[in-house]
Amino acid sequence: MASSSDHPRDPTSVAVEGVVASRPTVVIQPELLRAARRGDYEGLKVLLHRENGAVAATREQIVVEVRDSVPSTRVVAVADQPLPVPSSSSTLLAGVTFQGDSALHVVAATGDGPGFVKCAGLIYQEDKHLLHGLNKNGDTPLHCAARAGHREVLSSLIALAEQEGGDERAKDVLTRLNGRRETVLHDAVRLADEKLVCELMSACPSLARFPGDGTSALYLAISLGHDRIVDLLHSEDPELSYSGPAGQNALHAASLHGREMTKKILEWSNKEGNNAIIGHADESESTALHFAASAEGRELEEASSFFTRFLFRRPMHNSTSIRLLLDADQCSACRPDKRGQYPIHIAASMGKLGVVALILDKCPECAGLRDARGRTFLHVAIDMRWEKIVDYATKNDTFASILNMQDNSGDTALHLAVQVGVLRIFRNLLRNRHVSLNLANHKGQTPADLSRSTIPAGLYYKTNARMWILWSLVKANALNGNDRRDHFQEKHILKLDESKESKKMTEAAQMTGIGSVLVATMAFAAAFTIPGGYIASEQKNGGTPTLAGSYAFDAFMYAVAVAFICSMLATFSLMYSGMATVDWKIRNNYFNDSLGWMWNSTRSLLAAFALGVYLVLAPVASTTAVGVCILTSGTLLFRNREVGRILICTYTLHKRLGIFIWVRLATRILPIILQSYFVYIVIFVSPDHCSRVLTYMFIYPIYLKRILFNPKNTIMPSALFVVVD
Missing domain, CATH: 1.20.140 (Butyryl-CoA Dehydrogenase, subunit A; domain 3)
Incomplete structure (x- = not known):
């Protein structure tokens, strides 16, 4: 078999840490790159002018040498043949880095101030199309300048675009989307640079409307928590885009960032007659209420110590964003996502007791809603081991009708509690007399059968939670299923592996x-x-x-x-x-x-x-x-x-x-x-x-x-x- 060394390496690619980067057709010259990165206007000017003056002399010298050594019939061929060296400053500026950055990209991304502004103007005068050129990420020089926060260079580039084609040309450059489908404004929003945002909105008042079907600048500002930028964008253009990635909108992002932002977006959408965003669902069919129900994950709930949980516990009134969304559209509580999960299922899976209680208070009919697997919010809470939600559901007689609901596998809440093996959750269900102990699932197994099948064989801690669950079911006179007990043991009782247990x-x-x-x-x-x-x-x-x-x-x-x-x-x-x-x-x-x-x-x-x-x-x-x-x-x-x-x-x-x-x-x-x-x-x-x-x-x-x-x-x-x- 031939080794890798037998195959020549592609000269147009370079391997860097396992990633092959394609080599540009023309690599930017080191002198040009150095002058651009330093903002050396005089050095850059000398380099470009020297290149312009070197072309004619180079051709003449070659012709003279050829006339002394070869027949005159070959003079014309030599004179017309293209040379491998650059023939003008335009050819010199055609070189790019391995990221596809031209000299103008380099100047825009490297520094700010008079020197870099003059360098950008000089490069533009020598090759105007570089202002609209894209690197491998789809960024224009304006993207690079905005991302680096170089306000003076960015203003000069916008001015050059206006000189070239007026406001329309400037708008075309400013609204151009890069590989991430973002405009120059997105980079300014990321920096939270209010002055830069104002300058961009002044140069193009409709800039916040782009893109119409992706991550808008408003969505990005909300996601990053830049509240002042959010207000600034809306004040500059009330008709700005609310769109977000994957079919989301600004309300999806606001619902994850608390009450004030949610209230603000709802008020703006009502004033502008854009009520559609309230019930709008993303690509996964999730509404803003789904997002709000999932807010504030379980990391703090699972803190390692009691004191940490006490110090970082968030007050119950954080659920007011849920209240705002329900007041705006109560029907959203009954809208499932692609997996059939309703907002109450999401809240139960995240352990948000306050949200579950609020949804059930506003929409009591949500208690019996089932997801695609036939599970109620109680099933979900048990599966995710949230004792407080199970305790809430079993202490309230209002939810007696869902205590014995069976999912698509025929499992009741008690079946799941036995499978999960959390004694506190099991006890919350057992103490409620409405919970049936003898319902069988589609496999014919009662909770007592399931409990027996979860007891490990061999060496184990005899007083673990699963043993107490089985003990409690037996003492409560829970019945077995209708299978023959020998058949049940063959199918469901774990067998002892003596060699493994011996070790x-x-x-x-x-x-x-x-x-x-x-x-x-x-x-x-x-x-x-x-x-x-x-x-x-x-x-x-x-x-x-x-x-x-x-x-x-x-x-x-x-x-x-x-x-x-x-x-x-x-x-x-x-x-x-x-x-x-x-x-x-x-x-x-x-x-x-x-x-x-x-x-x-x-x-x-x-x-x-x-x-x-x-x-x-x-x-x-x-x-x-x-x-x-x-x-x-x-x-x-x-x-x-x-x-x-x-x-x-x-x-x-x-x-x-x-x-x-x-x-x-x-x-x-x-x-x-x-x-x-x-x-x-x-x-x-x-x-x-x-x-x-x-x-x-x-x-x-x-x-x-x-x-x-x-x-x-x-x-x-x-x-x-x-x-x-």
């Missing part, structure tokens, strides 16, 4: 083992580096702890002992769970047990820390000692989320099923609470009962787990104490 188990055991060994090391060190030190050996009971015998010291020692024992048990369990030679189910049991030991060991170690600090500080700084204990007790909330979740889910079921749900679930709730805080009972109870308590601590969790997670087991937790005793 996951090994990695998890390694990571967790680091924590268990660390806790064991700290507990071992704390057992022999006790607070208060030891009694001197020459005294009575020498070598024993100084603070021994006090309640706080006894509790400290029990906390250290429990932390060490539990962490060691966790380490041993993790060793077995990390062995690939052990059966996966046994490894899984060991790993789950290790997590329980780890939680107990860390709780005990925290208690030991608080007690140790209390022992040292209480005699001299009791307030500080109590404060440290209180701060440390705040860590009790860690890992107790499942306790909070079961209480919250039970409260949600209470809203739907009544108060008796607490009685039904008491046997479920109390053991979990007891298990979570059992280690503190061991630490702080009377030492006389420690032997029994330790027995409970080590044996009780094993039986408790079997009771809680085995639905066929009918042993009650109360019976466990009898067995242990």
Whole structure:
């Protein structure tokens, strides 16, 4: 195969960072480019005049040399043959840069002032067509001057155009569109140069009307937030163009920039009888109301901290632009875009509760509007995980009719909430008694079926949100679909991949083992580096702890002992769970047990820390000692989320099923609470009962787990104490 080096490179192209730029036919001469960029009028004048005077001498010299060496029959041929060198200043000015900029483009874009103005005039006198010449971006020298803010050069170019053909010629140059379909005025608007805008509008009063079907100068000024430029453009020409890109108009842009700009555009359009822009839709069939509903994205809503969200929260009255648009045309709330989405769907997808509430207040009929996928605004809010909108819809009885609406796939809002897996959204729907728990989608799946199909197989966090969703549906007596359960499991229940799960188990055991060994090391060190030190050996009971015998010291020692024992048990369990030679189910049991030991060991170690600090500080700084204990007790909330979740889910079921749900679930709730805080009972109870308590601590969790997670087991937790005793 031939290599790339076997092919000659095209001499008319140059590769720059992977982009091939075509070489111009005539490259601008370095002397000319340097003089133009420096605004060197004298140097440019000498260069152009020298080129004009060099042509005749060059031809005469060639003819004389030919007559001395060749027959006279060839003299005429040589004299008539075109020469490769420039023959005049026009030919010299024909050179351009690789961007297609002529010498006049270079002068206009590089500088401003008398020197550059004189250079522009000199180049124009030598070659007038350069004033209308375009570079590769379609820019004229006037575009370049306006983009750079060179007011004097731009004025001189406009004056040259007027000298050439009067106002019409100047208008033709000023209204010429470049490759982006923009006039000189657009570049002045980008700079927010009010004086330059005024000069351009004075030279061509109708300049703001161009282009008629693209990004107008007014649209651009609104988009950039240049309010003074917007007012200036309208004052200079009230009949200016309102058009924007992709079929939009100025109202689309104004709706994204707040109430004042929206109000201004609406007032101008009403005065000029241009009411069509209110209901005008762009190429995606989106109206200004669609744009306003999408304003202010979710970036600030998802700020990383509460304080950031509080500081940057925007007030609810920002939705007044929506109010203005609805007051001007309420029918726009019922106009869909190409995807069938109405403004209320857009507001719901962006999490704009104020906008949703305002649209429903003005147009209550919008509540049941469906998009092309058959979804209501409630479906959209759930899909985008906006809890506040779901909470608003489920608390208002006005929207009871949409709670069970099914989309094109047959999914209700509850189906989507189960798929999304956000517990708060699910609870908002579950607590509303109008929400049906047993509707099946087009696949025959009820919310309970969907919930079961979302539970992962193998190693996962057993108390995640999806588990609580399934638990809540089961306790609420939600029904399954009509499929045979064996067929349902084959089609929808995830299968266990033991090889993949084995690798996951090994990695998890390694990571967790680091924590268990660390806790064991700290507990071992704390057992022999006790607070208060030891009694001197020459005294009575020498070598024993100084603070021994006090309640706080006894509790400290029990906390250290429990932390060490539990962490060691966790380490041993993790060793077995990390062995690939052990059966996966046994490894899984060991790993789950290790997590329980780890939680107990860390709780005990925290208690030991608080007690140790209390022992040292209480005699001299009791307030500080109590404060440290209180701060440390705040860590009790860690890992107790499942306790909070079961209480919250039970409260949600209470809203739907009544108060008796607490009685039904008491046997479920109390053991979990007891298990979570059992280690503190061991630490702080009377030492006389420690032997029994330790027995409970080590044996009780094993039986408790079997009771809680085995639905066929009918042993009650109360019976466990009898067995242990």
